[in-house]
Amino acid sequence: MRLGAGRVEMENSLAMPLVLIPPGEFDMGSADADVAFNLKRAKAAKEPDPDHINRLSAEVPRHRVRITQPFWLGRHEVTRGQFRRFVEDRAYRTEAERDGKGGFGLLDGQHKQDPRFVWNADLGFEQTDEHPVVNVSWSDASAFCAWLSEKEGDKSYLPSEAQWEYACRAGTTTPWYSGGLWSELKSHAWFVDTARTGTRPVGQKSANPWGLFDVHGNVWEWCADWYDAAYYATSPRDDPPGASAGPYRVSRGGSWTNAAGGCTSAYRCGWQVPLGRADCRGFRLARQFDDGAKESRAKE
Numbered sequence: 001m002r003l004g005a006g007r008v009e010m011e012n013s014l015a016m017p018l019v020l021i022p023p024g025e026f027d028m029g030s031a032d033a034d035v036a037f038n039l040k041r042a043k044a045a046k047e048p049d050p051d052h053i054n055r056l057s058a059e060v061p062r063h064r065v066r067i068t069q070p071f072w073l074g075r076h077e078v079t080r081g082q083f084r085r086f087v088e089d090r091a092y093r094t095e096a097e098r099d100g101k102g103g104f105g106l107l108d109g110q111h112k113q114d115p116r117f118v119w120n121a122d123l124g125f126e127q128t129d130e131h132p133v134v135n136v137s138w139s140d141a142s143a144f145c146a147w148l149s150e151k152e153g154d155k156s157y158l159p160s161e162a163q164w165e166y167a168c169r170a171g172t173t174t175p176w177y178s179g180g181l182w183s184e185l186k187s188h189a190w191f192v193d194t195a196r197t198g199t200r201p202v203g204q205k206s207a208n209p210w211g212l213f214d215v216h217g218n219v220w221e222w223c224a225d226w227y228d229a230a231y232y233a234t235s236p237r238d239d240p241p242g243a244s245a246g247p248y249r250v251s252r253g254g255s256w257t258n259a260a261g262g263c264t265s266a267y268r269c270g271w272q273v274p275l276g277r278a279d280c281r282g283f284r285l286a287r288q289f290d291d292g293a294k295e296s297r298a299k300e
Ligand SMILES: [Ca+2]
Pocket: 077, 214, 215, 216, 217, 218, 219, 220, 221, 253, 254
């Protein structure tokens, strides 16, 4: 563990940097007026997107949430190189490989599903080991976390939706941590205006106030929660765990394929499992914070 620029950071056994996220409170979701404005625009579009309209409606009511425990969160999205360590250690086959249907990639500039489009394949755009892994399902991402937890003895997991938004906002209340203007997002995120041709290596844009990169854009990030568009109306104040069941899991932050409006701190995407894998969707690792009790016990 080390202190840097006012932050506490660590590296796990994959040399993946993690930032300590402090406990605290924030307003989760969007203000009614912002959603009403965005809905009006979405419905007036030349070709209204019903999925986009439903997602905007799921951002209300804005509600107070308390994150009661500190936790570690990956400074970056999980990369192809890091995911390869898991695959090689466990001879793991992703869901896209197991069912033979594959994931998504670019064919003639269009996103198409194809059996050859799996996590380590040529997806029609350049990728190195520093690019975020994509075409991994929620179950694949969870299997990676379980493998790492077993290997390290400390729990790694997918962040809850509330943990994700809390860390993404990093104390900000604007649509993006960079502010309220989509034009400003260009310096901070890979989205359709800056990365139309594919994912980018992690960490190339600037970080948010808590030192996290690519929370807006590059790839969608799986969260632990089941998705329920109406959940915010009944969400508990402390550490909300998400809906108790459902066909969809949540992913957050938007991607290189999305307009700025799909990359906001509050935007929620429900994606059906186990079908959910795409060339724009990966994940970020959370890790349980150990307050040193274990180290103390070891010394006794
Ligand atoms: Ca992202």
